[in-house]
Each structure stands twice: as structure tokens, then as C-alpha cells.
Amino acid sequence: MANGPVKHVVLFKFKDHCDEALVNEMIEGYKALPGKIEHMKHFEYGADMSIENLHQGFTHCFITTFADSEGRDAYIPHQAHKDYVEVLFPNLDKVLVIDFVPTVVK
Amino acid sequence: MANGPVKHVVLFKFKDHCDEALVNEMIEGYKALPGKIEHMKHFEYGADMSIENLHQGFTHCFITTFADSEGRDAYIPHQAHKDYVEVLFPNLDKVLVIDFVPTVVK
Numbered sequence: 001m002a003n004g005p006v007k008h009v010v011l012f013k014f015k016d017h018c019d020e021a022l023v024n025e026m027i028e029g030y031k032a033l034p035g036k037i038e039h040m041k042h043f044e045y046g047a048d049m050s051i052e053n054l055h056q057g058f059t060h061c062f063i064t065t066f067a068d069s070e071g072r073d074a075y076i077p078h079q080a081h082k083d084y085v086e087v088l089f090p091n092l093d094k095v096l097v098i099d100f101v102p103t104v105v106k
Numbered sequence: 107m108a109n110g111p112v113k114h115v116v117l118f119k120f121k122d123h124c125d126e127a128l129v130n131e132m133i134e135g136y137k138a139l140p141g142k143i144e145h146m147k148h149f150e151y152g153a154d155m156s157i158e159n160l161h162q163g164f165t166h167c168f169i170t171t172f173a174d175s176e177g178r179d180a181y182i183p184h185q186a187h188k189d190y191v192e193v194l195f196p197n198l199d200k201v202l203v204i205d206f207v208p209t210v211v212k
Contacts, residue, residue, distance in 0.1 A: 007152070009115060009167055011204060034212035046113070046206025049175070052182065054203035061115055061204045063169075069155070076158065096202075097160035098117060098167045100152025106140040 004101050005041075006066040008075075011058040013094040026091055029084050030062055036080040039071035040064050057094060072099060110207050111147075112172045114181075117164040119200040132197055135190050136168055142186040145177035146170050163200060178205060 014023055027045065034040040042065035048055050066072040075081055089095070120129055133151065140146040148171035154161050172178040181187055195201070 006155070007150075007167070007169070008156075009169075011202075031211050040212060043211045044113075044208035045211070046208050048204045048206060049112070050114075050203050050205035051179070052203050054201055056202050058202070058204055061113070061206050063113070063115075063208075073157070095160055096117075096162050096164070097156050097158050098154045098164055099156035100154060100167050102150035102152050102169075105137050105149045105151070106146060 004068065006069050006072045006099055007102050008064040008066060008072060008097070008099050010062040010064075011094075011096040012060045012062075012092055013057045014059065015091055015093045018091050022091060026088055027060070029087060033080055033084060034064075037075055037078050039066055039075045039078070041067055041071070058096065069101075110174065112175050112178045112205055113208050114170040114172060114178060114203070114205050116168040116170075117200075117202040118166045118168075118198055119163045120165065121197055121199045124197050128197060132194055133166070135193060139186055139190060140170075143181055143184050145172055145181045145184070147173055147177070164202065175207075 014026070018026070030045065034043045043062070045060065045062040048059050048061065066075065120132070124132070136151065140149045149168070151166065151168040154165050154167065170181070172181065
């Protein structure tokens with residue numbers, strides 16, 4: 001489908017029961033994935049520090065870059081990804097995922 | 107506040123009245139901003155092509171990189187940004203903005 005790299009943007013809002021240790025554990029789990037899934041060519045993340053109050057409650061953003069849509073398609077059903085999602089999702093109040101083939105303007 | 111670059115992730119869901127021409131006009135308006143606002147060091151965007159059905163209705167993603175939080179702070183009240191937002195917002199059903207200082211894992 002897509003010819004170029006695919007950016008995979010993921011936002012989390014953790015449930016209220018998640019303390020700092022559990023949040024960090026969930027983030028460490030995500031950070032471990034690029035070492036297990038070769039299709040993740042670039043991976044970066046951070047905590048929200050926006051000032052416009054349009055974050056809709058989401059607190060963390062993770063951006064993975066795949067070489068192409070085939071890389072993304074291989075990532076989704078990868079066992080390491082599935083195992084992580086199984087541990088993660090009970091701790092999430094909201095999750096948002098959007099993928100796009102970037103047009104670089106500047 | 108932040109020492110490193112700031113990624114500014116913006117998601118749009120357009121209102122139902124927006125046809126393709128109007129959507130393209132709104133995107134072109136955003137694409138014109140980096141030429142007017144020096145603080146926008148990198149800018150890329152694209153339409154959602156995710157396959158997990160977790161996009162929460164959002165259809166477009168835009169990522170601006172600022173050199174630091176001061177760059178982001180100067181962008182928000184910039185007249186060119188304010189003028190664009192004034193034209194844009196009546197056409198948006200939903201908007202989400204999250205900023206973060208990226209930790210690059212891979």
C-alpha cells in the first residue's frame with residue numbers, strides 16, 4: 001500500500017489506579033519492543049508537556065517509524081507486541097493510534 | 107523548561123460539512139505556517155492509514171518540531187498561528203494536541 005516510511009503515533013491515558021511505578025513499568029515494556037521487533041526502525045516517546053489544554057487527558061506519546069506499511073503490518077500481530085498489549089491494556093483508560101505516511105514540508 | 111527539542115503532535119477530525127476541497131484548503135493553510143513561523147524547525151503530516159481502529163475518528167496527523175520549549179511557547183501566540191486557528195477551528199469536529207520532549211530509544 002504505502003511506499004514510504006510509516007509513522008505510528010500512539011497516545012496513552014492510564015487508569016487512576018496506576019501509580020508512578022506501574023506507569024514506568026508500562027513504559028519500560030514499550031521501550032523493550034524495538035529490541036524484540038526488527039520492524040521498529042525508530043522509536044521515541046515522552047510525557048505530555050503541552051500548554052493548550054487540548055491533550056484530551058492523554059499523558060504519553062510514543063512514535064514508531066516503520067520502513068513501510070509491510071513493516072507496520074508485521075508489527076501488529078508480532079507475538080512480542082501482542083504480549084505487551086495483553087499486560088498494558090488493563091491499565092489504560094484510553095488509547096489512540098494513528099498511522100500516516102509523512103509528507104515532509106520542512 | 108525543556109532543554110531539548112519539542113515534538114508537537116496535532117490530530118484533526120473535520121466536521122461532516124467539510125468536502126475534500128475544504129479539507130485540502132485547511133491542510134494547505136497548516137503547510138504554509140512553517141514558511142511564516144521560524145520556530146517550526148521541522149513539519150510533516152499525513153492522513154490516517156492505521157489498521158487497528160483506534161484512531162478515535164481522527165483522520166489527519168501533523169507533527170511540528172521546535173528547537174526547545176521556548177520555540178513552542180513563541181509559536182502558540184504567533185499571529186500567523188492565531189489567524190490559521192481562527193479559520194480552521196469552525197471546520198473541526200475534534201482536535202487533539204500533545205507535546206513532548208522525545209527520548210529516542212532506537
